[in-house]
Amino acid sequence: MTEAFAARRSFLPRSAGRSYSSFTEKLADAANKLQSYISSSNDPYLNLSIEDHILRKSPADSTVLFLYVNRPCVVIGRNQNPWTEVNLGILNAAYGTHKRKDSEPPGVGTVDLVRRRSGGGTVFHDEGNLNWSIICPRGDFTRDTHAEMVVRALRKLGIERARVNERHDIVLDQGLERLACDTQNTHRTPYTMKEGALPRPLKVSGSAYKLTRQRALHHATTLLSSPNLHNITQYLRSPAKNLIHAQGVESVSSPVANIGLNVQTFQQRLQEEFATMYANFGTPSIVKTVGDDYLNIPDIRKGYDELLSEDWMWSQTPAFTLVLDSKDDIGIEMKVHHGVIKSLTFTNSNVSDKSRAALCTTLVERKLQDIRKWTPFLQSRIRSWDEGLATVATRLDQLLPVSGLPKR
Amino acid sequence: MATRSSVARAARQLTSAAARRPSPFVCQRWAQASQKQRLFSVSAALKEKKYTEDHEWIEMSADGKTCTLGISEYAAKALGDVVYIELPQIELDVSEGDAIGAVESVKSASDILTPISGTVAEVNSDLETTPGNINKDPEGNAWIAKITVSGKPTGKMMSKSEYTEFTEDA
Numbered sequence: 001m002t003e004a005f006a007a008r009r010s011f012l013p014r015s016a017g018r019s020y021s022s023f024t025e026k027l028a029d030a031a032n033k034l035q036s037y038i039s040s041s042n043d044p045y046l047n048l049s050i051e052d053h054i055l056r057k058s059p060a061d062s063t064v065l066f067l068y069v070n071r072p073c074v075v076i077g078r079n080q081n082p083w084t085e086v087n088l089g090i091l092n093a094a095y096g097t098h099k100r101k102d103s104e105p106p107g108v109g110t111v112d113l114v115r116r117r118s119g120g121g122t123v124f125h126d127e128g129n130l131n132w133s134i135i136c137p138r139g140d141f142t143r144d145t146h147a148e149m150v151v152r153a154l155r156k157l158g159i160e161r162a163r164v165n166e167r168h169d170i171v172l173d174q175g176l177e178r179l180a181c182d183t184q185n186t187h188r189t190p191y192t193m194k195e196g197a198l199p200r201p202l203k204v205s206g207s208a209y210k211l212t213r214q215r216a217l218h219h220a221t222t223l224l225s226s227p228n229l230h231n232i233t234q235y236l237r238s239p240a241k242n243l244i245h246a247q248g249v250e251s252v253s254s255p256v257a258n259i260g261l262n263v264q265t266f267q268q269r270l271q272e273e274f275a276t277m278y279a280n281f282g283t284p285s286i287v288k289t290v291g292d293d294y295l296n297i298p299d300i301r302k303g304y305d306e307l308l309s310e311d312w313m314w315s316q317t318p319a320f321t322l323v324l325d326s327k328d329d330i331g332i333e334m335k336v337h338h339g340v341i342k343s344l345t346f347t348n349s350n351v352s353d354k355s356r357a358a359l360c361t362t363l364v365e366r367k368l369q370d371i372r373k374w375t376p377f378l379q380s381r382i383r384s385w386d387e388g389l390a391t392v393a394t395r396l397d398q399l400l401p402v403s404g405l406p407k408r
Numbered sequence: 409m410a411t412r413s414s415v416a417r418a419a420r421q422l423t424s425a426a427a428r429r430p431s432p433f434v435c436q437r438w439a440q441a442s443q444k445q446r447l448f449s450v451s452a453a454l455k456e457k458k459y460t461e462d463h464e465w466i467e468m469s470a471d472g473k474t475c476t477l478g479i480s481e482y483a484a485k486a487l488g489d490v491v492y493i494e495l496p497q498i499e500l501d502v503s504e505g506d507a508i509g510a511v512e513s514v515k516s517a518s519d520i521l522t523p524i525s526g527t528v529a530e531v532n533s534d535l536e537t538t539p540g541n542i543n544k545d546p547e548g549n550a551w552i553a554k555i556t557v558s559g560k561p562t563g564k565m566m567s568k569s570e571y572t573e574f575t576e577d578a
Contacts, residue, residue, distance in 0.1 A: 078510070078517045079492040120515035143514065168515070209516035213462055247536055248492050249512060318492060319536060 024297065026286055028057045034284040036271055039068035040291035044075065044114045044125065045406075049303035050294055051219065052117060055135050057299075060214045063281070064135040065274045067267055070125040072228065073112035074235055077120040077208060079248040081317050083240050085122040086113060088401045090234065108228050111235060112406060115313055118219060120208030121251030124235055128226035130263050132270060133219035141216035143168040147207060148186040150222070153273035155183075157266065159259055162204070163189050170205035170222070172257060202257035224261045232256065240322065240399040248318030308405050314369040315339030322399065330392050334363075341366050351388045358382045359392070372402050457547070459571035460523045461564060465547060468557075474529055476551045477522060479511070482575045484546035487513040493539045495531040496553055502526060504561060509552060511542070520552060523561045530554040 026032060035058065039047050047068040058064050074086050082088060091111045108126070125131065134146045147164040154162040154170070161172040164187050175191035176199075182188070192201075207220040223229075236253070259266075275284060294300055306312055315338050322334040331349030335342045341363045346356050362381045363371075371377045374396040379385055457467045463483035466475045484490070496508040507519035508528065531553045535541060542550040566574060 077512075077515075079494065079512050117517065118515075119512040119517040143516075207515060209514075211516055211518040213519070213521065318494075 023288075023290070023294070024053070024057055024299070027054060028059065030059045030061075032059065032285045033062045034275075034278050034281045035062060035064045035286040036274060036284040036288075037064070037066045037286070038267065038271075038289050039066070040289050041294075042069055042071040042127070043292065044070040044073045044112055045304050045307045046292065046295055046300070047131070048114065048116055048307060049300045050290055051133055051135075051217070052303045053297070053300050055210065055212065055215055055217045058135055058215070061137055062135075063137075063140075063278055065271065065284075066133045066135070067270065068131050068133075069127055069129065069263060070131065071112070072108045072110070072124075072126040073114050074122060074124055075114045075116050076122045077249055077251075078115065078117055078316070079119065079318055080115070080122060080251070081244065081246040081248055081320055082113060082115070082313070083317075083322075083400055084238050084244045084246055084320075085236065085251055087235055087238050088113070088403055089239070089398070091403055108231055108235075113313065113403065114307065115316060116208065116307075118208040118210040118217065119249065121206070121249065122236060123206050123221050124226075124228070124232045125221060126226050126228050128224055128228070128258065128263065130222045130224055130266055130270075131219060132222060133217060134274075135215060135217050138211060138214055138216045141209075141211070141218070143207070143209065143218070144187075146218050147205070147220070149273055149277050150205065150220070150270065151186040153266070153269045154259065154261075156273070157261060157269055159261070161189050161191050162259070163187055163192065163201075165201065167252070168207055169203055169254075170220075171201035171203050171254075172259070173201050174199040200255060203254040204257055204259050206254075222259065222266065223256060224259050224263055224266055226258055229256065229258060243324060243399060244320050244322050246318060246320035248320075310369040310405065311339075313405060314402060315367065324395065324399075330395050332392065336368065339368050341368065351392060352386070354384060355382070355386065355389050358384065359389070368400060369402050372404075373397060374400070456567060458561075458565040458567065459574075460521070460566070461574065462521050462523075463575075464521060464523060466524060466561070466565075472557075474554050474556050475524060475526075477508075477520075477524075477553050477555060478551040479520065479542065479546050480571070480575075481546050482571075484543050484550075487511060487516075487518065487543075489513055490539045490542045493535045493542060493552070495533070495535065496528045498528050498531060500528045502528060502555065504559070504563065511539075522555065523563050523565065524555060524557050525559045526555040526557040528553050529556045 027035065037054070039050060041047060047070060051066055054064055054066055074091065076082055076085050091113055132150065144164055147168055147170055151162050151164055151170060159172070162170055163173060165171045173189045173191035173193065175193045178190045181190045181192070205220050205222045207218060210217040295304060317339055319337045322336070324330050324332050325347050327348070331347050331351070333345040333347065344360050344363060349356070351359070362378060375393040378389060378393045382389060457465050459465050459480055463480045464477060465480050466477050468475045490511055490513045492512040494510045496502065502508050502522050502525060504523060504525045506522055508522045509520040510517050511520060532551050535550060535552070544550065
């Protein structure tokens with residue numbers, strides 16, 4: 001064991017091996033009460049794993065800022081259903097599940113699907129969105145504290161319509177009139193209107209949290225200059241949404257907007273605001289850029305592999321029932337628990353008794369992730385293939401696709 | 409991360425939660441066994457509800473073989489409206505300090521830790537459909553799991569009054 005490890009290590013430049021182990025050592029050093037990191041990687045799985053590593057390893061009484069930008073991806077909350085939240089059929093151009101028609105606007109290209117470890121709803125990330133995350137002692141945590149910090153940073157860059165709303169998100173008020181208002185109040189702007197009044201505030205930043213024994217992670221998006229705003233809704237509109245009754249967490253959709261700032265400018269401003277807010281701890285004792293090579297750190301690699309596992313992506317889905325009982329549908333009700341098909345019930349179905357039995361034998365107790373494409377899967381297993389089964393398979397391909405995850 | 413072991417899942421398919429629930433007859437037998445055991449070692453102090461600094465509670469069964477685990481009223485109040493509870497898989501082996509599930513409320517996921525090692529014997533499946541019950545009766549009907557214990561907790565466990573004091577200090 002030791003030998004194999006030593007042999008593998010020797011392929012790495014010496015300095016690299018040292019710098020990785022010292023990253024975790026410095027991160028965990030009790031002397032480092034204030035730390036600030038920025039990632040040069042745009043891999044969402046890696047950035048979330050570095051973030052989780054910071055959450056687990058940083059000293060219990062430290063406060064850490066971590067900033068990163070991801071390549072285009074849809075990120076669902078820990079307890080969400082990807083089939084209701086995401087239009088999975090159009091995600092992965094590169095994996096061949098989506099053929100763009102000539103009539104469609106230019107696409108975003110490959111969009112990764114990610115399930116994060118924190119709660120909350122589904123968001124879209126791209127190169128115009130800065131993700132900020134704060135890891136702090138659980139005792140210091142409130143859902144508003146750091147959203148307020150971000151609003152202060154935005155206002156210093158001239159974004160006076162920015163405020164924290166009742167859902168702890170950041171919005172830009174759209175009021176037409178400028179009213180007198182305390183400029184220090186991060187929950188109100190001169191353009192705040194009565195709740196429900198039009199035009200509605202536009203959401204520019206959404207938050208989610210993960211709480212561990214001693215630590216709290218607050219991470220959030222910030223839409224600065226996304227070139228894909230017009231496309232976001234098509235990724236978040238699922239054809240199965242109204243046909244699936246799901247346990248777990250449903251997203252609350254909001255109209256969104258770009259703030260109109262450059263990513264680098266805001267990044268720098270946010271680091272300054274963080275330093276100002278925690279000036280009583282001194283200046284951050286670590287200010288560091290992390291990147292793709294951090295995947296060589298075993299703990300980060302482990303978290304990365306977990307996020308990319310089929311079990312985490314699909315089987316973590318809370319129990320749900322797909323109900324296709326309307327007159328012109330296929331007349332099937334399917335119960336799924338932890339990603340495993342538990343039962344099939346037929347009501348007003350055109351499927352023959354023989355085919356019903358074949359479907360039950362083939363599908364019950366099967367993991368959705370092992371099916372991938374319904375038509376070839378069923379066709380290769382059910383000998384007496386007929387039109388009824390073909391219709392069922394096509395419909396399920398539409399509603400419950402399981403796309404491949406990126407190769408590690 | 410609550411990636412579920414396929415062994416546990418396979419086992420679960422064979423023995424549903426309902427089938428594992430002891431029949432009245434079994435209950436009676438257990439009650440007798442407990443009386444016998446009481447003569448030897450199980451003190452009243454052990455069966456009293458105990459609390460952790462992470463705001464979980466455990467309560468040992470009379471025979472000292474299983475414990476019921478849940479989150480405290482203080483924790484339930486602090487979490488706010490609970491929208492989903494991830495329960496552990498039955499037959500999952502757990503070690504003291506492991507996250508055996510998670511609670512989601514107001515966009516945050518919080519781990520549920522077990523202060524005791526053992527095997528998950530039963531989960532409160534009602535919480536899957538009515539997670540909000542944990543805000544109503546966290547120390548009663550809204551228990552989370554029953555664990556067949558394989559050791560004693562080594563971490564700090566508090567009595568009700570010690571725990572109340574602990575939460576008042578915090």
